[in-house]
Amino acid sequence: xxxKTSFLRxxxxxxxxxxxxxxxxxxxLISAFSVVTGIAxxxxxxxTIERLLEADRADREASLADQSDWGxxxxxxxxxxxxPPSELAFAALGQRDVASWKHRVRMLALEGQIHEAxxxxxxxxxxxxxxxxxxxxxxAPLFVVLMLYDLRxxxxxxxxxxxxxxxxxxxxxPWRMRAGVRIACLAACLLIPFLxxxxxxxxxxxxxAGAGLAVLLHLAFWxxxxxxxxxxxxxxxxxxxxxxxxxxxxxxxVPAAGRVLVERAIPVPAGADIxxxxxxxxxxxxxxxxxxxxxxxxxxxxxxSAYSQIEQGFEWKWYYAFQQVGDQxxxxxxxxxxxxxxxxxxxxxxxxxxxxxxLMERTLQSLAGTDVAATLAYEESIxxxxxxxxxxxxPRLFREEDYSLDAVRGLPAFDGKxxxxxxxxxxx
Numbered sequence: 001x002x003x004k005t006s007f008l009r010x011x012x013x014x015x016x017x018x019x020x021x022x023x024x025x026x027x028x029l030i031s032a033f034s035v036v037t038g039i040a041x042x043x044x045x046x047x048t049i050e051r052l053l054e055a056d057r058a059d060r061e062a063s064l065a066d067q068s069d070w071g072x073x074x075x076x077x078x079x080x081x082x083x084p085p086s087e088l089a090f091a092a093l094g095q096r097d098v099a100s101w102k103h104r105v106r107m108l109a110l111e112g113q114i115h116e117a118x119x120x121x122x123x124x125x126x127x128x129x130x131x132x133x134x135x136x137x138x139x140a141p142l143f144v145v146l147m148l149y150d151l152r153x154x155x156x157x158x159x160x161x162x163x164x165x166x167x168x169x170x171x172x173x174p175w176r177m178r179a180g181v182r183i184a185c186l187a188a189c190l191l192i193p194f195l196x197x198x199x200x201x202x203x204x205x206x207x208x209a210g211a212g213l214a215v216l217l218h219l220a221f222w223x224x225x226x227x228x229x230x231x232x233x234x235x236x237x238x239x240x241x242x243x244x245x246x247x248x249x250x251x252x253x254v255p256a257a258g259r260v261l262v263e264r265a266i267p268v269p270a271g272a273d274i275x276x277x278x279x280x281x282x283x284x285x286x287x288x289x290x291x292x293x294x295x296x297x298x299x300x301x302x303x304x305s306a307y308s309q310i311e312q313g314f315e316w317k318w319y320y321a322f323q324q325v326g327d328q329x330x331x332x333x334x335x336x337x338x339x340x341x342x343x344x345x346x347x348x349x350x351x352x353x354x355x356x357x358x359l360m361e362r363t364l365q366s367l368a369g370t371d372v373a374a375t376l377a378y379e380e381s382i383x384x385x386x387x388x389x390x391x392x393x394x395p396r397l398f399r400e401e402d403y404s405l406d407a408v409r410g411l412p413a414f415d416g417k418x419x420x421x422x423x424x425x426x427x428x
């Protein structure tokens with residue numbers, strides 16, 4: 001019997017299996033639901049960014065028009081920074097559900113502004129997001145188990161196993177084809193909604209191929225594992241229980257235990273600690289001797305030594321100097337926070353090789369640019385942009401240049417993950 005005939009025969013048998021058709025239909029519905037909700041979420045985020053950009057631009061223009069000096073302009077002008085969702089983010093929202101992807105920053109001390117997160121809805125935080133990555137990583141293995149666990153056991157219970165094995169050229173041939181057809185149909189049910197969503201979101205062919213390959217390999221792993229256990233001479237209920245326990249171990253227990261071990265092995269400061277250290281330094285700046293503030297500031301910016309004398313009761317250059325000193329004071333704890341998150345992410349990546357569902361989810365998040373590395377890159381882009389703001393304002397503050405709306409047009413503009421992008425040449 002050739003491949004085509006065998007395939008069509010097994011497909012016909014599958015169409016008569018009501019339980020299998022129910023699982024396939026459910027997989028299709030859940031996959032479609034995850035894709036639809038994912039696309040709705042990323043499009044809402046893009047619309048939010050567009051709306052905030054317009055409001056941010058109008059607010060900044062109005063604020064700058066009312067100022068008479070560069071210090072006031074730097075104080076009242078906010079700048080929206082944002083991390084736009086990628087074309088594949090609909091499939092794996094990842095860190096975008098827990099980390100802020102937009103901030104409004106100004107020329108004040110930066111670290112506290114970075115670590116001020118948007119409040120999350122408590123119900124959403126409790127339930128979590130059913131995105132395509134979750135479906136493919138954690139639910140798909142259950143569908144594989146439910147469709148394959150009793151392939152051999154059911155035939156044994158019906159007394160047909162020996163006959164089927166005897167009439168086949170190879171003992172495993174009927175079961176391989178049957179399992180292959182079921183895995184192929186399940187893959188189609190999972191991937192068709194994803195492919196439609198990816199086309200609608202104009203994702204690149206490489207990203208689509210990478211995600212599709214990851215899903216197929218994940219299904220193949222669980223298919224082989226279930227088929228191996230199914231070969232054992234055990235009742236169907238026992239096989240199902242064994243595979244359910246395996247799924248619980250690999251999808252829940254190993255990742256949870258790994259998370260606990262990583263958190264204990266790699267201590268990380270809290271974002272609130274960074275905000276506290278920075279704010280205490282900034283608040284102390286009002287009472288700290290001005291010479292001490294300017295000395296700490298000039299260690300980073302010696303080019304302004306000739307303009308560092310503070311002769312009046314309040315001067316903007318002194319004010320922004322102790323704002324930067326606040327960031328310098330929090331620099332060590334902020335660096336430890338970022339490095340700690342890097343180390344935890346690397347450790348979690350290693351542990352995920354022991355937990356295929358976790359590895360699958362991390363793979364899709366990496367392809368979608370929604371992993372921890374992407375979050376850290378966005379935060380670094382904010383720092384780069386803030387450095388551009390300081391480079392724009394410091395010459396005008398320290399040289400005490402006259403305020404000019406024409407010169408304001410040279411303000412840097414944030415451009416997504418690429419950070420600061422000078423909107424016009426500025427005389428620095």
